[in-house]
Amino acid sequence: MPIKRLREVLGRERRAFQPREGETYRLLGVRLYGEGCHIHSEVPGSTLKAPSLTRLCSGDLVYNKMWASKGSFAIVGDAQDGASATTEYPVFRPSNGANTNYLRYVLQEPRFWGLAKAWSSGSTDRQRLDPHDFLTMPVPLPSPEEQANIAGVLDSIDLTAQATRIHIEHLARTKHAVMRTLLTKGLAPHKTQLVPLPESWPMGRIVSTVDRMPSHWKLVTMTKVAKLESGHTPSRQHPEYWNGKIPWLSLGDTTELKKLRVEQTSECVTQAGIDNSSARLLPADTVVLSRTAVRGLCSRLAKPMSTSQDFAAFVCGPEVLPAYLVQLFRHMQREWRRLEQGSSPTNKTLYFSVFKGLKILLPPPKEQAAIAEVGESFDERVATETRYLEQLRESKRGLAQALLSGRLRVGAAKGARASGATGRR
Incomplete structure (x- = not known):
């Protein structure tokens, strides 16, 4: 698989502006270990100590200089569009045929975080990844078509996992409502x-x-x-x-x-x-x-x-x-x-x-047994779905490593078949 430097597929974005008093700004945070970004606070301009902020757009690539070695990389989503970032979060824009969704999965790889640690500088407890050094990091970059296929395969697993998580949450809420009635009214x-x-x-x-x-x-x-x-x-x-x-x-x-x-x-x-x-x-x-x-x-x-x-x-x-x-x-x-x-x-x-x-x-023992049976049936179903969710995560980890390293290659037809075969529901 071809290897390129990030500077070949990313451009630095400089949308700096000075915060104003009387306005409130949604500040971006990037979670560790590839867990994406979020709005961590809304702050009045009058209380901001940062001399400048960067306006963010959906599809931007951002990272936290201090925590790059722990996977603090993310692609800005629609929910964070229009938010702001301090200078601790360099902002880039994919270009030259780089698929944004493909890059999202590269950023989630622990191997990439290890590479970021090697490229970071500073004392042991204060290492930071400079934007210039970040752009010199190598990244596997197949053709745009194969990037899209890889992202499609991994997307299908993520969608199935998301549906499973939602199903588990629904089961838990349903159990709570049912058991509340059974444990108080029988x-x-x-x-x-x-x-x-x-x-x-x-x-x-x-x-x-x-x-x-x-x-x-x-x-x-x-x-x-x-x-x-x-x-x-x-x-x-x-x-x-x-x-x-x-x-x-x-x-x-x-x-x-x-x-x-x-x-x-x-x-x-x-x-x-x-x-x-x-x-x-x-x-x-x-x-x-x-x-x-x-x-x-x-x-x-x-x-x-x-x-x-x-x-x-x-x-x-x-x-x-x-x-x-x-x-x-x-x-x-x-x-x-x-x-x-x-x-x-x-x-x-x-x-x-x-x-x-x-x-x-x-309640009398016979009624206790009947109530417990209902509760245990919910618990067993949740346990089954939770095991399935963990299997999906394991499958994704192994598949992502193979696809993003080039050990497993996917063409257009192959990717379509793999993408369609992953979901259970």
């Missing part, structure tokens, strides 16, 4: 009249405005129907406590709680580690909830495990089904945000006093 076949709450409900409300409940349900204190357990970390100074056969759920395993069941952990402890610490061996079907890093994530254990202190665990008694409790907790994200405490957004915790004071609405 399933249609079980419905009875709603009666006033029998007592105060300070913590655990699914909806803050709920003041009635089905007459055959109960409002119960959580710890009266499930045993609250905490986790612990066995001493790292005792190697004999580690690398055993007992799965130990830790902060690094938090994303496992997005699944319906926690099947595995990154670390295991020994029985000696359990015996010589405050850690507990929790039975299968224990409901675990993250209370530190990502507050509110929850699932249930597929087999006996122990956990670190980053989780609260609930061993359910006969009155509450673990599957129901998981769906209830997953729906309570707004309540978890209300109850968490800490000095900063990154240092918040759900303390055990919250769980001790928690009250929940409790």
Whole structure:
């Protein structure tokens, strides 16, 4: 594949102007790692310290001098047309047969960010990519026809991924609406009249405005129907406590709680580690909830495990089904945000006093099972779509590397076929 310098296909744009008092300017920001650009603020001209700004047009190529090595490159879209950029964002315009959409994908390649780092200058923590050096960077540039074909193939994957993301968001919104009704009013076949709450409900409300409940349900204190357990970390100074056969759920395993069941952990402890610490061996079907890093994530254990202190665990008694409790907790994200405490957004915790004071609405077990089944069906569908989305991203990464390096070439007919075959829906 032919290699050219960027100066052969990009022209520097100099649409500088001086900001005026009494006017407001939309300032552009460029995200890291090829995530595009956005309007990061709207600023009155009277407060701007920059002596000049550059007016942007849709199709411009911009980058952040400071963060070029971390993929801070973008093509200006229609939503940013007419916005302004400071001198930290050099502006260019594709020319001489360069396809703007093709260049967008070149800019998203991690290999290009590595090249930008090599071309940057300055101290280690203050490296900047000068516009002159940027224009000397090499870029693979096939014919205009092949550029369009490559962009078309990658566009088709992006469109399918976007449709999948929208579908996942729609499923999540639908689940929230459905579960809100089921968790406060019950399933249609079980419905009875709603009666006033029998007592105060300070913590655990699914909806803050709920003041009635089905007459055959109960409002119960959580710890009266499930045993609250905490986790612990066995001493790292005792190697004999580690690398055993007992799965130990830790902060690094938090994303496992997005699944319906926690099947595995990154670390295991020994029985000696359990015996010589405050850690507990929790039975299968224990409901675990993250209370530190990502507050509110929850699932249930597929087999006996122990956990670190980053989780609260609930061993359910006969009155509450673990599957129901998981769906209830997953729906309570707004309540978890209300109850968490800490000095900063990154240092918040759900303390055990919250769980001790928690009250929940409790239908009969048969109705709990039916409600949980609805919630789990939504979760399984979201998980399937999320896996498909990740497969699309992986496919795009591999295909982009092959196409943009010239290892895989596409002609007009070939590109059309590849573009049409990528979408699932």
